[in-house]
Amino acid sequence: xxxxxxxxxxxxxxxxxxxxxxxxxxxxxxxxxxxxxxxxxxxxxxxxxxxxxxxxxxxxxxxxxxxxxxxxxxxxxxxxxxxxxxxxxxxxxxxxxxxxxxxxxxxxxxxxxxxxxxxxxxxxxxxxxxxxxxxxxxxxxxxxxxxxxxxxxxxxxxxxxxxxxxxxxxxxxxxxxxxxxxxxxxxxxxxxxxxxxxxxxxxxxxxxxxxxxxxxxxxxxxxx
Numbered sequence: 001x002x003x004x005x006x007x008x009x010x011x012x013x014x015x016x017x018x019x020x021x022x023x024x025x026x027x028x029x030x031x032x033x034x035x036x037x038x039x040x041x042x043x044x045x046x047x048x049x050x051x052x053x054x055x056x057x058x059x060x061x062x063x064x065x066x067x068x069x070x071x072x073x074x075x076x077x078x079x080x081x082x083x084x085x086x087x088x089x090x091x092x093x094x095x096x097x098x099x100x101x102x103x104x105x106x107x108x109x110x111x112x113x114x115x116x117x118x119x120x121x122x123x124x125x126x127x128x129x130x131x132x133x134x135x136x137x138x139x140x141x142x143x144x145x146x147x148x149x150x151x152x153x154x155x156x157x158x159x160x161x162x163x164x165x166x167x168x169x170x171x172x173x174x175x176x177x178x179x180x181x182x183x184x185x186x187x188x189x190x191x192x193x194x195x196x197x198x199x200x201x202x203x204x205x206x207x208x209x210x211x212x213x214x215x216x217x218x219x220x221x222x223x224x
Contacts, residue, residue, distance in 0.1 A: 006150045006160055009219075013143035014167030016212035017136040021201035022106060022129050023047050024171035028194045029114040030122070031179040032187055040179075042119040044172040046126030051168060054137050055144060055161070062148045074223060077149045081142045081220030088213030091135055095206030107198045126172070135209050136168060142216055 023043070030039045113125055130136075147160045166173075178186050197204070 001150050001152075003152060003156050003160075006146060006152065007163065009146050010143045010160060010164050011167065012212065012215055013139050013146075014164040016139045016208050017051075017143070017164070017168035018170050019205055019208040020047075020130070020133050020136055020171050021197045021204055022110065023126060023133070024175070025107075025194055025197050025201075026110050026113065026122075026126065026129065027172055027175045028190045028197075029110065031175045032190050032194075033114070036179065037176075038119045039117075039122050040176045042122040043126040044169075044176065046123035047130045047172045048169055050127045050130030051136070051140070051165065054131075055140055055165070058141055058144050059148065059161075062145055074149070077142070077145050078220040078223035080145050081216040082224070084138050084142045085213040085215075085217030085220060087138050088135060088209040088216065091138075092206045092209035092213060095202045095209065099202060103198065103201055106201065110198075135205055139212055140164070140168065 027040060027043050030036055030043055113122070117125065143164050144161065147157050147164070150157065150160075152160075175190070178190075
């Protein structure tokens with residue numbers, strides 16, 4: 001498969017992994033206040049560290065697979081897509097069910113963190129929130145497997161991994177970048193995004209899980 005063919009396969013998965021409402025909301029609140037740079041850096045570092053750690057373990061695991069031949073590797077990649085798709089659909093069904101108080105509790109927790117936490121605590125909170133983000137981690141597994149199974153050269157695979165992670169970590173990186181460029185002029189937009197994210201966080205993740213789950217299921221079944 002060509003570089004562009006693999007790229008077009010993993011971009012939707014990178015976008016799906018970016019659906020982390022809790023991390024986005026936390027980072028928006030952090031960059032909306034003053035001082036914000038050290039705390040925003042801690043949030044970005046903590047969240048990124050969790051994603052990188054899980055990705056590293058997945059890549060090491062995929063590299064340890066025995067060389068069973070191209071056909072069997074394709075079958076393994078297909079079954080990984082199917083399993084990830086089933087998990088995401090199960091998660092979507094759970095999230096679309098009523099959960100009274102869950103969204104409000106998440107809002108209170110995040111606002112409490114921002115009001116009282118230090119930079120080091122923010123690092124740990126972001127790390128924990130990332131590890132709890134099951135949907136994004138499930139999406140990362142087939143994305144990284146597609147890359148490692150592509151038989152492209154190492155440089156091309158590294159570029160693809162960087163693209164996936166740039167998309168997956170955008171909720172942590174984009175708010176600070178916008179704050180640097182626009183200053184407090186961006187605050188009204190931040191507040192609107194924060195309210196929407198907090199009011200619809202379960203539906204947002206559920207919709208992503210349903211769409212990406214279908215994408216993985218269909219792709220895996222076609223290969224099988």
